[in-house]
Amino acid sequence: MRFLRHLRGLLREMFQFARENKAWWIIPVVIVLLLAGLIIVGVTAVSPFVYSLF
Amino acid sequence: MASAPLRILGISAHYHDAAAALIEDGRVVAAVQEERFTRRKHDPRFPIDAIRWCLSHADGPLDAVAYYEKPLRKFERILRTAFRTAPFGFRAFCAAMPLWIREKLWIRMQIEDALADLGHDVRDRIFFADHHQSHAASAFYPSPHREAAILTVDGVGEWATTTIAHGRGRDITPLRQISFPHSLGLLYSAFTYYCGFRVNSGEYKLMGLAPYGAPRYVQAIRDHLIDLQPDGSFRLNMDYFGYLRGETMTNRRFETLFGGPPRRPEAPITARECDLARSVQQVIETALLALAREAHRLTHAPALCLAGGVALNCVANGRLLREGPFADIWIRPAAGDAGGALGAALAVHHLHFQRERSTDPAATSMRHAFLGPEFTDAECADALRAAGLRYTTLAPEALAATVARRLAEGAVVGVHAGRAEFGPRALGHRSILADPRRRDMQRTLNLKIKKRESFRPFAPAVLAEHAADYFAIDRPSPFMLITAPVAEKRRLAESSGEPPCDDNPFASLVTVRSEIPAVTHVDHSARIQTVDRESNPRFHRILSAFADLTGCPVLVNTSFNVRGEPPVLTPRDAIECFLATEMDALALGAHFVEKRDVPPALLSLAARRTFQPD
Numbered sequence: 303m304r305f306l307r308h309l310r311g312l313l314r315e316m317f318q319f320a321r322e323n324k325a326w327w328i329i330p331v332v333i334v335l336l337l338a339g340l341i342i343v344g345v346t347a348v349s350p351f352v353y354s355l356f
Numbered sequence: 357m358a359s360a361p362l363r364i365l366g367i368s369a370h371y372h373d374a375a376a377a378l379i380e381d382g383r384v385v386a387a388v389q390e391e392r393f394t395r396r397k398h399d400p401r402f403p404i405d406a407i408r409w410c411l412s413h414a415d416g417p418l419d420a421v422a423y424y425e426k427p428l429r430k431f432e433r434i435l436r437t438a439f440r441t442a443p444f445g446f447r448a449f450c451a452a453m454p455l456w457i458r459e460k461l462w463i464r465m466q467i468e469d470a471l472a473d474l475g476h477d478v479r480d481r482i483f484f485a486d487h488h489q490s491h492a493a494s495a496f497y498p499s500p501h502r503e504a505a506i507l508t509v510d511g512v513g514e515w516a517t518t519t520i521a522h523g524r525g526r527d528i529t530p531l532r533q534i535s536f537p538h539s540l541g542l543l544y545s546a547f548t549y550y551c552g553f554r555v556n557s558g559e560y561k562l563m564g565l566a567p568y569g570a571p572r573y574v575q576a577i578r579d580h581l582i583d584l585q586p587d588g589s590f591r592l593n594m595d596y597f598g599y600l601r602g603e604t605m606t607n608r609r610f611e612t613l614f615g616g617p618p619r620r621p622e623a624p625i626t627a628r629e630c631d632l633a634r635s636v637q638q639v640i641e642t643a644l645l646a647l648a649r650e651a652h653r654l655t656h657a658p659a660l661c662l663a664g665g666v667a668l669n670c671v672a673n674g675r676l677l678r679e680g681p682f683a684d685i686w687i688r689p690a691a692g693d694a695g696g697a698l699g700a701a702l703a704v705h706h707l708h709f710q711r712e713r714s715t716d717p718a719a720t721s722m723r724h725a726f727l728g729p730e731f732t733d734a735e736c737a738d739a740l741r742a743a744g745l746r747y748t749t750l751a752p753e754a755l756a757a758t759v760a761r762r763l764a765e766g767a768v769v770g771v772h773a774g775r776a777e778f779g780p781r782a783l784g785h786r787s788i789l790a791d792p793r794r795r796d797m798q799r800t801l802n803l804k805i806k807k808r809e810s811f812r813p814f815a816p817a818v819l820a821e822h823a824a825d826y827f828a829i830d831r832p833s834p835f836m837l838i839t840a841p842v843a844e845k846r847r848l849a850e851s852s853g854e855p856p857c858d859d860n861p862f863a864s865l866v867t868v869r870s871e872i873p874a875v876t877h878v879d880h881s882a883r884i885q886t887v888d889r890e891s892n893p894r895f896h897r898i899l900s901a902f903a904d905l906t907g908c909p910v911l912v913n914t915s916f917n918v919r920g921e922p923p924v925l926t927p928r929d930a931i932e933c934f935l936a937t938e939m940d941a942l943a944l945g946a947h948f949v950e951k952r953d954v955p956p957a958l959l960s961l962a963a964r965r966t967f968q969p970d
Contacts (some may be wrong), residue, residue: 339454
């Protein structure tokens with residue numbers, strides 16, 4: 303339940319962001335990435351050392 | 357009727373220097389970086405220990421939580437950058453995504469859960485400030501100025517890399533913005549990387565290296581890398597940088613321009629690195645001066661407040677003060693991302709809740725940076741006993757006199773007292789002190805105590821009332837964020853007119869340049885901390901006792917840590933650092949320990965400790 307509440311919150315924020323910034327493209331991209339994140343569970347979360355992709 | 361005081365927790369995390377800060381009614385109650393607890397330098401992880409400690413100082417429930425940036429906006433920038441550079445940068449993109457998908461996009465949930473575990477329900481009371489708004493707030497609100505121009509310069513936040521704003525009363529009005537990928541912070545980081553130092557950590561080494569070199573590459577940088585306009589606006593030529601693809605800071609074309617591949621970490625430093633450091637430093641200073649002039653033209657404000665990682669460049673700050681258009685500049689002690697935690701909380705307090713600032717900011721401004729944890733004398737004694745160390749307990753005056761006597765004898769003394777500093781500088785509460793008059797002290801401290809490169813300069817702490825007698829500075833510098841030249845009358849003839857040497861850039865290290873050689877850099881500059889009795893009484897006592905003994909009101913002051921580690925926090929951290937280095941004595945709370953009294957078995961055990969490169 304808690305996760306679903308936060309997922310709803312994230313999607314709401316994303317829609318709001320997309321509307322304010324006219325960046326509708328971000329919605330399918332984030333949804334695909336979230337789904338991929340759910341599927342790929344074994345990837346080590348290591349961040350690159352430079353700024354741009356952090 | 358007066359409104360009820362607001363209690364706001366600020367958080368910065370997930371990039372570098374995670375931190376938490378607590379404000380009550382606009383007053384800073386507590387602030388600390390996560391690295392101090394976890395002992396991992398620049399720890400970016402969610403600062404749960406820092407939050408827990410800050411909340412232990414809260415008198416009641418939280419009214420709000422402020423996060424220092426807007427994750428979705430940052431994520432948009434990352435996605436746009438990835439699309440722009442695709443298919444290059446795919447590896448770095450894949451490396452970054454798991455963290456975003458699992459943690460960074462869920463920061464609201466992470467904050468709610470963490471605080472619920474600590475007994476605070478903050479649902480629907482979490483706010484997100486802009487990254488540069490957090491910086492601007494952290495610079496302006498704690499300053500003594502009712503009106504000021506605000507300049508924030510860093511690597512990158514969401515999109516902004518440089519902003520000019522106008523602060524008046526409780527309002528901050530944005531005026532100008534330069535956006536990613538054009539960034540002075542990233543330009544400096546590119547040279548940091550190219551010179552073989554770690555990005556986000558080695559920038560201050562590059563700054564320290566600059567005076568050993570000549571500005572040979574300034575023209576090349578101006579011609580090829582950055583188009584700098586008189587109004588301070590600039591664009592980088594991305595043909596020379598690799599960071600858009602997220603793998604390296606510079607690329608092959610950059611290497612061709614500067615005559616070879618990047619220096620490997622730990623390889624010897626040559627004249628080329630020194631010249632590159634000097635050149636990029638000069639370009640950054642020119643850019644900052646132009647930005648400051650533009651900020652003055654736009655605002656006509658009497659003072660400048662400065663924040664963002666580039667504001668930690670104290671050499672540039674010194675030039676801004678001496679050559680810039682402002683009568684005064686004010687820089688926060690934690691000007692980097694750690695300070696963003698405090699800035700976010702202050703931004704929410706003044707901008708969202710619309711609470712007014714003090715009617716007399718000069719009286720209520722932030723005068724010290726001692727906002728972190730402290731330990732009682734009893735806790736210090738417990739730690740000393742647990743470590744098997746013999747100690748003497750002394751009254752404050754006697755302790756200061758003992759420390760001063762040992763310093764005058766040439767000893768290196770660690771001092772751990774009072775609340776820890778917030779920000780990267782040790783200001784006397786977690787410090788290693790030494791006599792600056794000794795010609796071999798810089799080398800001794802670098803190699804035997806700090807376990808780092810011999811070229812690294814050390815900073816002086818000076819009694820505020822004697823600062824102008826030793827340095828060309830006419831105002832307080834309590835946070836060690838401004839460099840100024842050593843006063844002419846304190847310089848020695850031996851040091852005049854030495855040009856940088858191509859064969860050995862550090863040959864001039866042995867030259868005695870002034871009466872206080874250990875804190876006089878090759879160009880006679882010094883990164884000064886002025887110490888006044890009111891805001892830093894413990895350290896003032898030690899400096900005064902040293903001045904009484906020797907006639908010199910100056911000490912070397914460097915952070916109490918070794919290479920690759922954050923400054924010590926607890927008494928136990930201090931004891932471990934004391935045992936693992938060649939420090940001669942330790943003042944821990946009210947207790948004093950001599951290294952010569954330490955059992956040899958303990959020392960040999962501690963000597964096995966290894967140190968990470970930083």
